[in-house]
Amino acid sequence: MLGIGNLAKKVFGTPNDRKIKATRPTVEKINALEADFQALDDAGLIAKTDEFRKRVAEGEKLDDILPEAFANCREAARRALGLRAFDVQLMGGIFLHEGNIAEMKTGEGKTLVATFPAYLNALTGKGVHIVTVNDYLARRDAEWMGKVYSALGMTTGVIYPQQPDQEKQAAYQADITYATNNELGFDYLRDNMKSELSQMYQRDHFFAIVDEVDSILIDEARTPLIISGPSQDRSELYITIDKVIPELKDEHFTLEEKTRNVTFTEEGNEFLEQKLHEAGILPEGQTLYDPESTTIVHHVNQGLRAHKLFQRDKDYIVRDGEVVLIDEFTGRMMAGRRLSEGLHQAIEAKEGCQIQPENVTLASVTFQNYFRLYDKLAGMTGTALTEAEEFADIYGLGVVEVPTNEPIARVDEHDAVYRTAKEKYDAIVEEIKKAHAKGQPALVGTTSIEKSEFLSQLLTEAGVPHNVLNARQHEKEAQIVAEAGKLGAVTIATNMAGRGTDIKLGGNVEMKVMEALEADPEANPDEVRARIEAEHAEEEQKVKEAGGLFVLATERHESRRIDNQLRGRSGRQGDPGRSAFFLSLEDDLMRIFGSERLDKVLSSLGMKDGEAIVHPWVNKSLERAQAKVEARNFDIRKQLLKFDDVMNDQRKVVFSQRLDIMKNADLSDVAEDMRHQVIDDLVDHYMPPKSYADQWDTQGLHDEVRAKLNIDVPVKDWAAEEGVDDDVIRERLVEASDAAMAEKTEGFGAETMRSIEKQILLQTIDAKWREHLLTLEHLRSVVGFRGYAQRDPLNEYKTEAFQLFEGMLDSLREDVTQKLSQVRPMTKEEQEAMMQQMLEQQKAQAEQQRLAALAITGKDQPPSGTPRAGFDENDPATWGNPGRNEPCPCGSGKKFKHCHGAF
Known part of the structure; x- marks a missing residue:
């Protein structure tokens, strides 16, 4: 029913x-x-x-x-x-x-x-x-x-x-x-x-x-x-942190050798905070738990790992002042291999070696x-x-x-499951020999290069001619795939096989025509094509009579999709075909997903060596196992995407701001808004709203205004005036900074000033975004531990990433304002000095070219800048007979072929 x-x-x-x-x-x-x-x-x-x-x-x-x-x-x-x-x-x-x-x-x-x-x-x-x-x-x-x-x-x-x-x-x-x-x-x-x-x-x-x-x-x-690109040099940070680590006592950290993990205890964190404040690494009033401290926490953790987990002459050696890692399995040196995320630099600091810069992410995006x-x-x-x-x-x-143009005529057989890999491979070789004997082309799918080469060896021993297609032969991919449908052909392929080129029964006509014309370029292309098409039709018919392409898979893949891709190579456009999967209980998928039960079932059935179990139930249980693996992989990708989405939202904001800056010819309003916002923040910080005048830090405000805005104003005197509040001081600072910028614009000229604003804005955004990406990477590597405190790592990441982004925008405003306030037009003397320097550089280059030319020819030439005696630009007869690579006789310092000898 x-x-x-x-x-x-x-x-x-x-x-x-x-x-x-x-x-x-x-x-x-x-x-x-x-x-x-x-x-x-x-x-x-x-x-x-x-x-x-x-x-x-x-x-x-x-x-x-x-x-x-x-x-x-x-x-x-x-x-x-x-x-x-x-x-x-x-x-x-x-x-x-x-x-x-x-x-x-x-x-x-x-x-x-x-x-x-x-x-x-x-x-x-x-x-x-x-x-x-x-x-x-x-x-x-x-x-x-x-x-x-x-x-x-x-x-x-x-x-x-x-x-x-x-x-x-x-x-x-x-x-x-x-x-x-x-x-x-x-x-x-x-x-x-x-x-x-x-x-x-x-x-x-x-x-x-x-x-x-x-x-x-x-x-x-x-x-x-x-x-990625090399990061700025942070050697000082590594060296300072490295001095703190040896002062730690046993109660400051816990070491788990089994999992190769080391973490700070509560006492350790307090001790560290105190030491980092003393060293000036951690700003006053900031704790290790603040979002701004993420990078410092990351480097401190790497310093601890370098000292407590990595031992000299066991995990690495120091050779010629360089830290070289040792492979734990082979004991060989791994020259050129470096630990990531600052761990290698922490070991270099520990050993007193020169600290190489880390590679830093300049930009990243996922395909999703x-x-x-x-x-x-x-x-x-x-x-x-x-x-x-x-x-x-x-x-x-x-x-x-989408339905197929012709109904599918391929026969898909049930999976055959053997007890051991040896029995499975014996059966596969037998099956291939049978297909080859009757002229049926076979495409054999394997899951790795190693297995494809092992099977190739078995077929060679059995005397079966075949082709192997894997990552090592990918240049020949199109040719091998084109021949895979020929009568009696045997092709072994790993998963990467067959993309973009169809396996046509009887072989590929276009490929055969190309080969024939390469062998005999004088031949008539139309005659060659007609002959090959006639031969091909005959061979195609024979292949169809032999049963079409036989796809034989030697293992089930984690994903049903990859299995279906392989199976789909047979039976194109209504062609006949056949597909079969040969498995054993020793295959990875079978081993991981309950082969013990199957083993008991097979033993109780009293199976003999070389016998296989073939049943729809086996197919069903395998499909369930594959669906489980696919679901797990989907969850991993989904989780990764959730974390990347946080960065993606910020990436879109930054990239769209960059685009707006590039599209806009006049950014003076943006620069002005940033400057005014910086003044607001400074006044709010040093003269908090609703506070009394005696609580104001006017000296601090004066110093900061001088540093950030490059203007010297009598903030103290203003604050002492009767009836002056924070709003009045704010207005006066805005007026003074606007006047200073107007004067600067006049000195540079409006057009030059607009160009300077644009370049400073773009450079600062890029530098800040790079730093922010690095901080987010560090945050991502440590946020997982929040799960132990019953807090959702993703929510924690979102919250802190947002706080860090806000902080990045604040420091962007400050940096842009500070840089713009410090640029100034060159004085006449500075311009002259710069011109002089450029002339000297040009002279030095010309002299180098002259000496290089002497080294090539061995002849003494007139010095650069001096034409050859009797040289007349308009009369080649006066030029002598210089070689193409010799200096030009006009005295320009260039090679003859690049000067008067140019065609």
Whole structure:
């Protein structure tokens, strides 16, 4: 009897079926327009693009233009590539345009699907980003699909590492830009370190289509992108803290050798506070528990670990004044390896070595937060349903399963479970030999390089010819994958295999044609193609008769998604195929998830050596185990994201402020507001509201005003006047500081002063943000301990991060005000001295070039600045016969080839 849920599905269809059904009328509209667009000439397709752009600019919605735009794009692809999109590909395009993830099986043509929503959304003029997993695919897809966009009158760009600036800017200005997730993320960070708007690469974050979306938004989501650089020298801090640590007594800390952990006790904290106050590291009135003390607490903890946990000649040695770590397992020195977060520097201070600077984070972002910047996000992959909850929860993306163009004919067998790994591998080799003997191509999936090489050795011993595809052979990836569907081929692949290149039965025609033409460049390409296509058709038929591609997995992965990716390589476009998983109780997944029970069951069944258990129940229990692991990994990513969101909110504020500063030509109002706020804070501090005049610290206010605002005013005399309160003094300070700045602006000239304000604001924001990132890193590393006090670490982190951010903004105002108050125009004497210095430097450089030229030629040349005797600029006959690398006879000091000898 059907359950209620199943009955509802029978009557109304699944939610996925309903979404598919809803797109059918739109697909029919696109098909109805096909003849109209086929009737247009090439110029007519481009004219249509111009017409659509105009309609969008006039306010027409993209959804209304969609059927015509898709029909235009389908026709352009047919002409440019000879590919006519199937109805299911149009459906995929509609789902992407709506901001969903389209789950499309391998070989269903996802690369072409992306062109439809990309073209439609690029009509807005805002630029569309198509994101791929590696540079090879970004370049391949941009070149391949660029023909379609070009036929539609649109431009295509591609982003790759170490790209020249001008080329990168042009690529981002294109209508459609192909790039990897890493390059997009790093360019976003680099843009927010620039000081001129014209130097920035990226435009709006309008619409991104992410290919292999599960790999980019889930597998790589745990790793943040970080741009780092050497930090300022803090040797003094390490050395001062290092002097305090040896004074600690046993009651000041607790040491747990088992967990290699050491912490301060209450007495230890009190003792430390007193010592740090004496050393001037901890400001008066500040305790170790204040948010501002986070960095000091972090360094003190690292100092304690350096002294109590790390022993010389056991954990490290000192060689040539350098601390070198020792590997605890091999006892070998690990030259060049350094401990992070200041621990290595603490050991250097302890040993009296020279302290090397730490690397500090200049900017960082996670993929999760980068891709959430886009107004609209979409993705494509063959496997997303298992992670649908995470996509919905974190990115607000729905997952739609798009039906295949041809029904799937692949046979998926139940998992075969063996008792030992040896029995499993014996069975795998036998199975491969059987497939190879009948000419069925086999793709064998392993979980690591080590296992792929072990299996390769077994197959070599068994005399089975095969290819191995893993990270060590990734340059040959496309070629090995292209041959994996040939008659009798055996290919061993780790998880990274097969991305972006389909396994076609009988092999890949394009690859065969390319190889044939390389071998015989004189051959007629059309004749070669015709011959190879005929041979290929025959081989493809033989492979189909042998059963199509056989996917054999040697282990279950932690994630069902990776298993499904491997399985999906077989049975593309309705081809026959077969898949099987061979497991043993010694596999990692089986070992961790209750193999003892299974072992007892298998023993009680009286299984013989080499026998396997094959049953749907085993599949079910394995799927449950995998779902548990996936849920745990999702929780880890979710927790990481919650912490990163705190920093992300602050990052957005800082980056948008930087952008405003760069866009604004006149920042005098901002600088003035900051200056007035600093005056308010100073007056409130030294003359607290509602206090009496005898409680005012006028001397302190005078000194601070002089230091922060660079003005010398008689604050004491003002305070002694009858009827003067804090508001009057505030007004007088504002007037005096405004007058000083007006005088300064006059001295520099208004335009120069505006430029100085802009540069000081940007430099100070960047420096403060870098310090703040470091403090947040330190806070993050210690906030977990708050859990022991029954306090939620995340809430504690949010509260303290907010307080630190407020403190950063206060010190930003003070720094900017102080720097602006101290800049001054150069006197005439200083300008002359600077000019003189520059002239001397130029002379010294010219002399160096002359000496270098002498060293090269061995000939004595006239000194730089003196032309050769009889030299006439207009008569080459008077120049003599200098070598290309010799100094020019005109006496310029340059090489001849760069001066009068230049072509």
